[in-house]
Amino acid sequence: MHTLIEFAKPILVPLICAVVIVAVLPLVAGYIVLLERKLMADMQARLGPMRVGPHGLLQPIADAVKLLLKEDIIPEEADKAIFWVAPLISVTVAMLAMAALAIGPWFQIADLNIGLLFVMGIGALGIFGIVLGGWSSNSHYSLLGALRSAAQLVSYETAAGMAIVGGLLLAGTLSTREIIQTQDDYGVWFIFAAPVGFFIYAVASIAETNRAPFDLPEAESELVAGYMTEYSGFRWALYFLAEYTNMVVVASIATTLFLGGWLRPFAGTKAFDFLDYLPSLLMLVFAGYCFYRVPKQPVKIQQAVLAAVGLLLILLAGILAAPLLVPAGSLVADAKAGLHGAFWFLLKVGLYLYVFMWLRFTFPRYRFDQLMHLGWQFLVPLSIVNVMGIGLALVLHRQWGWGHLPAFGLTTVLTLAVAGWLAWAGEKKEKQRAIVGEEA
């Protein structure tokens, strides 16, 4: 028995993690959608889903059931086999990318030494799901949407890749685990060392996941729903799942590389150790809010559901607090790294996604040529300059013995100056073009 466990151990842990991810991700995606709808409603002076469950808490489940039961329509003229396979490619690839991500020090499927590159590379395959889906639908809207999408993904992958290279220069490794370890050693998250790089990655990642203001491929008002136009029911849901998984993936990359992964803010400073209690407190506050709302629910069953949610949150708070309360050395106390790491990681991912959504509710959509201009004439040059700047800072720091602050401060200012110049030049060119256009 013992030998069996020993034999299975290296396979078992990743397997469990993988199963957890595959099983939980659709649910998480559903609740991200709910969160998005609720946030959107809040910003738009309305309530959002309120009917299914208290405050719409069960809406994602209802949606999933509806989508599963919907008729699966395949257009007559479509290339059936490819039409079937395309959404599967999208989903598989998006989930595969999760494999190398370290959600807390305990929860990781595989710590590859090409970690981040693996995530990027596998993510790049997702484009086939989109392109093939759009092509096989045999519709102008789908095809245009797919082509736009492909062009957009390829363009912004360049900028995102170069931004990541900047971060990797700082880390000196590709393994996700070691990247976070390096940030712990430095005592500073890379966002503070390379803010421009983070900015570039943030913009490019929005574009890569086809989110507003870069959601041209599915620009509802222009191309109906882009490559998804002809899809319905479960296949459509798969595309949706892929999109939200991709959002989680890019948020995780940004968290890992720039936001310190599972590290608590001020992880190295003893004076800030009280932050360890924050997770439990946060859960308790949410739980308190749930209980406060319970009597106001109209129906018994809704009250029960909301109370259950509150209890769940209290349970989570207890789990998060337990390692802090028991004396060090026991197994429970050791679990702190894993549990709190996962909490902070997910919190950062959540905040990143929140910014995504915030931007979506605020901005109009770019036009395709404007999008390409922004990508190729601003972000790509800037990301190259950013890499050079970080390289310069590292040389100044390591070989010339400058301090962290002057070295990175100087290069950041330089990079920002280049950014300003690029923006100014772009503006000028745009104006000239407008004048020429008027004359012509």
Add this chain to the structure above:
Amino acid sequence: MADERIPFATRAESTVLGADEIILNMGPQHPSTHGVLRVKLRLDGEKVIGSECVIGYLHRGVEKIAEHRSYQQFAPYVDRMDYVAAVSNGLGYCEAVEKLLGTEAPLRARVIRTILTELQRIASHLFWLGTHALDIGALTPLFYCLREREEILKIYEKYCGARLTTHAFRIGGLQYEAYDEFEKDVERFCTPFDKRVDEYEALLTENRIWVGRTRGIGVLTAKEAIDYGASGPVIRASGVKWDIRKAMPYAAYDLYKFEIPTGQNGDTYDRYIVRLEEMRQSRLICLQAIENIPAGPIMGKVGKVLKPPPGEVYHAIEAPKGELGYYIVSDGTTQPYRVRIRPPSLINLEAFDKMIRGHLVADVVAVIGTLDIVLGEVDR
């Protein structure tokens, strides 16, 4: 518009690359053609090199119906043309028939008509702003705009019981006296409305993406605008100071002070600015009007059966979308011999091809949006 530029043979085998141009059919079922407009676009890649609007999907024969209804019976039908600005439609029709009869509504009726029509202008522009922004991809302004529009619709509901197709006016004046809290309600809406418009502006006016999407798009010079017979905000954005409220005052507009906002470039951005400014001006008119609503009757001396003397009349008002004209011919019976309506949406839509050529597919929705068309009015 209807020339034979596009042989609309669907080239099923035409591909994006193989043919120099592809033909894309937008609508009639398309989320951003504002109803059932169908636009056939001739594309070179993503560039529009020609377009044709196909209309008539919402044709209900409004003008023909008029010939078989008495003058009063026809009044509710005009509300169904521009259904987001039903009050303005009614005003134009009632005033046209009054002109035919040679009477005029009492002053009190005219002032209340002015207030309601200006509120309708605000409501129409709000709805336009929301949907236009939505077309360009900004989700949030729509809900802000609908929030304010709701207040106006509530005023209508209190006034006449209906929210959308109100049938608020009667030939000769008003059927309903303004309810007790009317002034207060209008004031409660108008006073903070200025800040609300600032809110929309904060979201859009200086927004780089919004400016990039609208500036220089769908340009219509002053001369072209006049040639196409455009009216309303479309012509004013091109720099022509043409507003029927000033040029040929009707209702009670001559009593109030207001500005005619104009633009210079005649592009989508200018039309946006002009409409926002118009909302502000309408608010000022309303505020001026509720200060002093004269007492008196609300209904002029009009008989139960209308028999206008034989003759013809053309009366135009400044509807939210432009010049809304009614041409009515009477043969002395209780039913009009002929009614011809000049819908601003249709006439403005004719400039569409001129405005869109050379732009990209994504600009099509921007230009359709900026024209502020309502298909019910285009097709009648």
Add this chain to the structure above:
Amino acid sequence: MIPTSHYLFLSLGLFTIGVIGVVTRRNVIVILMSIELMLNAVNINLVAFSRLVGSVEGHVFAIFIITDAAAEAAVGLGIIIAFFRNRETLLGDEMDLLKW
């Protein structure tokens, strides 16, 4: 342990299939794809030998080959697009003009 010769057999199998594709198919795009297949077969060879010898130079050369394949695909597809635009066909045996 897998004998290195198995990698070689796999590689030559893929290579031969690629050659067959190049010499028998008419569609230019398929021909181009067959060429990619051949380049790919060579890569397997290089990496297998690199493993055998215990150095990474084979990897380096494989990277160069992939670079070359990218360049080739870009230019080749550019030519195909230009050709298709002018002749409206994709058949290799109709590519019988040196200039137009």
Add this chain to the structure above:
Amino acid sequence: MLDQIVFYFFAVLAVISAVMVVTRRNVVQSAIFLITALLATAGIFLQLHAEFLFIVQVILYAGGIMVLFVFVIMLVSLDVSLNQVQFNRQWWLGLLLALVLGAQLTIAVAVGRAGLPLGEPAPAKMLEPSTQLVGRVLFSEYVLPFEIASILLLVAMIGAVVMAKKKI
């Protein structure tokens, strides 16, 4: 054991996909099978502990070059070419020659395999972090070829733009 399973699985997958690439009538299907073949090759790279090459294969080959192919296939018309004869008139001659070539190579390998030791003689430790190793070799010994390759890419890029643009 696992090693063998992985290798033979990917090898069979690669060969079957390759056969499909050259025999499919529909070019899009050919392209999809080519992607599968390339990914199978990537799997073999992984089995050979060439992680960096694995990801290069996935990003560049499958994610980059094949996207280009699929893009072009979608841009050019397919319906016409579906009904055309897919093989050359002298296909039998080509096939014959190709098979002769294949036979020659097979004989060469079969004869020479005696001289090849079994795989895995190199210490696994040395090959483990192949990313760093590849980087070091690439940027020290092979810097010149690397730069030449980048020039090649630049030239190819310009060439492709010149070729594909309607009017310059």
